[in-house]
Amino acid sequence: MSSAPEDRFDLIVLGAGSGGLAASKRAATHGARVALVEGDRVGGTCVIRGCVPKKLLVYGSAIRHLIHDAPSYGWTVEAARPDSSVLLSHVRAEVDRLNQLHLGFLAKAGVELVTGWGRFQDPHHIAVHPGVAGQESASHRVLEGERILIAVGGRPHRPMIPGAELAWISDDLFELPRFPSSIVIVGAGFIACEFACILNGLGVQVTQLVRGQLLRGFDRELADAVREAMEADGIHIRLGCNAAAISGSPGALTVTTDHGDQLNAEGVLLATGRRPFLAGLDLGAAGVSVEQHRITVDADQRTSVPHIYAVGDVTDRINLTPVAVDEGRAFADSLYGNAPRQVNHQLVASAVFTQPELATVGLSEEDAREAFGDEEIRIHRARFRAMAQALPKRGPQTLLKLVVRRSNGVVLGVHMVGDHSAEIIQMAAIAIGMGATKADFDRTMALHPSVAEEFVTMPNG
Numbered sequence: 001m002s003s004a005p006e007d008r009f010d011l012i013v014l015g016a017g018s019g020g021l022a023a024s025k026r027a028a029t030h031g032a033r034v035a036l037v038e039g040d041r042v043g044g045t046c047v048i049r050g051c052v053p054k055k056l057l058v059y060g061s062a063i064r065h066l067i068h069d070a071p072s073y074g075w076t077v078e079a080a081r082p083d084s085s086v087l088l089s090h091v092r093a094e095v096d097r098l099n100q101l102h103l104g105f106l107a108k109a110g111v112e113l114v115t116g117w118g119r120f121q122d123p124h125h126i127a128v129h130p131g132v133a134g135q136e137s138a139s140h141r142v143l144e145g146e147r148i149l150i151a152v153g154g155r156p157h158r159p160m161i162p163g164a165e166l167a168w169i170s171d172d173l174f175e176l177p178r179f180p181s182s183i184v185i186v187g188a189g190f191i192a193c194e195f196a197c198i199l200n201g202l203g204v205q206v207t208q209l210v211r212g213q214l215l216r217g218f219d220r221e222l223a224d225a226v227r228e229a230m231e232a233d234g235i236h237i238r239l240g241c242n243a244a245a246i247s248g249s250p251g252a253l254t255v256t257t258d259h260g261d262q263l264n265a266e267g268v269l270l271a272t273g274r275r276p277f278l279a280g281l282d283l284g285a286a287g288v289s290v291e292q293h294r295i296t297v298d299a300d301q302r303t304s305v306p307h308i309y310a311v312g313d314v315t316d317r318i319n320l321t322p323v324a325v326d327e328g329r330a331f332a333d334s335l336y337g338n339a340p341r342q343v344n345h346q347l348v349a350s351a352v353f354t355q356p357e358l359a360t361v362g363l364s365e366e367d368a369r370e371a372f373g374d375e376e377i378r379i380h381r382a383r384f385r386a387m388a389q390a391l392p393k394r395g396p397q398t399l400l401k402l403v404v405r406r407s408n409g410v411v412l413g414v415h416m417v418g419d420h421s422a423e424i425i426q427m428a429a430i431a432i433g434m435g436a437t438k439a440d441f442d443r444t445m446a447l448h449p450s451v452a453e454e455f456v457t458m459p460n461g
């Protein structure tokens with residue numbers, strides 16, 4: 001099948017999220033003729049219903065702490081109360097602004113945006129259907145691509161419990177007219193914990209159901225510090241508890257737990273993980289292999305079909321925006337910029353924007369002990385109340401932790417719970433990426449008075 005010249009492209013990118021935007025703009029800048037296919041708004045999860053609006057809500061929620069602390073600094077604050085309808089509408093306006101900005105960036109790079117949902121017809125042809133995702137439309141356009149990049153991301157996954165359709169997923173929260181007065185949150189990962197803190201800060205009564213551990217996979221001591229702080233802040237965390245069923249009607253829901261308890265709330269959030277969004281792609285028509293819901297790729301982002309590539313959450317490796325962006329750019333630079341490179345998936349820093357914030361790079365204490373043995377691992381930590389809390393006399397303790405390899409002093413992990421920990425750990429990631437030792441940290445002059453200075457003054461004993 002040969003297409004009209006206007007429908008023929010060097011590269012078709014499916015999905016205008018972080019990975020797809022980065023790859024399409026970079027490839028077009030290198031001179032490729034690029035079509036970017038997107039059925040939703042441009043920006044993807046990060047811009048539309050993830051990182052960006054979430055972080056704005058975190059700022060809005062954390063103002064509660066500032067207001068609470070203000071009198072100890074001599075400020076009189078009267079009648080301060082949150083109005084989530086105002087906050088949400090301001091956040092949506094900012095998302096609209098960013099959406100427009102991204103449309104402008106695409107036009108400037110010379111990428112052709114094709115609106116609709118892409119579906120493989122064969123390994124080189126994509127039918128783009130306008131309308132609802134997964135539904136075919138008679139008015140579709142067919143594009144032909146020499147290469148195709150799949151960057152369609154992921155979607156929240158609802159567990160199969162009775163009444164699951166009555167609950168919100170995280171996407172829904174950004175579209176609410178206002179937040180509810182009470183909520184049950186199911187899950188204990190990034191999204192569940194971040195929203196538990198956001199909503200609690202905005203005056204919502206929060207109950208969180210945790211079937212196993214809070215923030216599983218993170219350094220346990222840090223996860224415990226976050227849990228203690230969340231509980232002290234008024235979040236009701238039920239450990240070893242899951243939702244068995246949801247009933248009622250919107251605004252008046254009941255969660256029946258696996259212990260048989262009944263919890264009433266205005267809303268329920270299912271934050272139980274995300275899955276690659278493969279529905280409607282018809283990968284079989286192209287022969288692209290999928291394993292356990294994810295598209296498998298090699299170190300060059302290549303799928304089982306040599307001219308078809310995939311980046312970002314659809315490959316379910318490290319599901320973070322900067323990783324998808326780097327994968328997209330590496331793909332474009334390698335194939336269109338004559339600068340082949342592979343992405344380094346090691347030592348990726350990450351943060352959970354709970355209140356207090358948790359940030360980390362490198363190995364947790366548990367993973368380091370597992371990898372090198374107990375004898376080989378030395379832990380250095382500082383736990384203290386930051387100076388900002390001296391006058392208010394409240395707030396969670398700050399925790400700083402270094403995981404060090406005993407035989408050569410190399411710092412394997414840097415972890416923190418406390419204010420600005422994401423900003424601080426971003427810098428620490430440079431040091432440990434360069435192979436810094438504990439002696440390198442010790443040699444660094446402290447910046448006083450700061451919280452981060454504790455990282456370079458930890459005793460060696």
Ligand code: NDP
Nearest residue numbers: 159187188189190191192212216271272273274319351352
């Ligand atoms: P996560 O994988 O982080 O957490 C999923 C949580 O849901 C876990 O606590 C898991 O429990 C629990 N869970 C899974 N299935 C069930 C079930 N059937 N019943 C009850 N609980 C269940 O997923 P999220 O949705 O929070 O986030 C998805 C991804 O998005 C993250 O992994 C991250 O990559 C990215 N993200 C990053 C952010 C950031 O960088 N700050 C913010 C938000 C998302 P268990 O541990 O027992 O399996």
